[in-house]
């Protein structure tokens with residue numbers, strides 16, 4: 134139920150800020166990625182800064198990873214924790230996936 138409310142609230146936020154351009158930061162937050170990924174500090178997962186460095190100039194590869202077609206580059210030993218999250222990202226529409234990749238790479 135809590136999840137449902139959060140999803141509805143996130144949907145309302147998306148509509149309020151413009152339904153046309155997908156917002157990568159909102160996707161990142163509404164899909165729960167922020168629970169394990171901090172912008173600058175490694176927590177459960179590597180920081181967004183570290184991920185952005187690893188995928189600098191390789192947005193296509195990052196999108197591939199998020200679609201479940203790539204291999205982990207940043208911290209392969211911990212990939213078991215990240216793997217289930219890909220079930221979420223691989224079903225995102227292409228524009229949201231693109232916006233999400235742009236948001237990650239902006240760090």
Ligand code: HEC
Nearest residue numbers: 164165166169177178205206207208209211212214215218
């Ligand atoms: C339960 C904790 C957790 C959540 C939630 C989580 N991640 Fe991760 N993520 C990790 C861990 C741990 C790694 C390190 C393993 C790895 O490099 O794949 C990682 C790695 C990554 C990487 C680097 C991949 C690489 O090449 O190594 C990306 C990109 C990423 N996460 C994106 C996301 C996105 C987008 C979301 C939200 C849909 C998300 N993560 C949610 C824990 C999490």
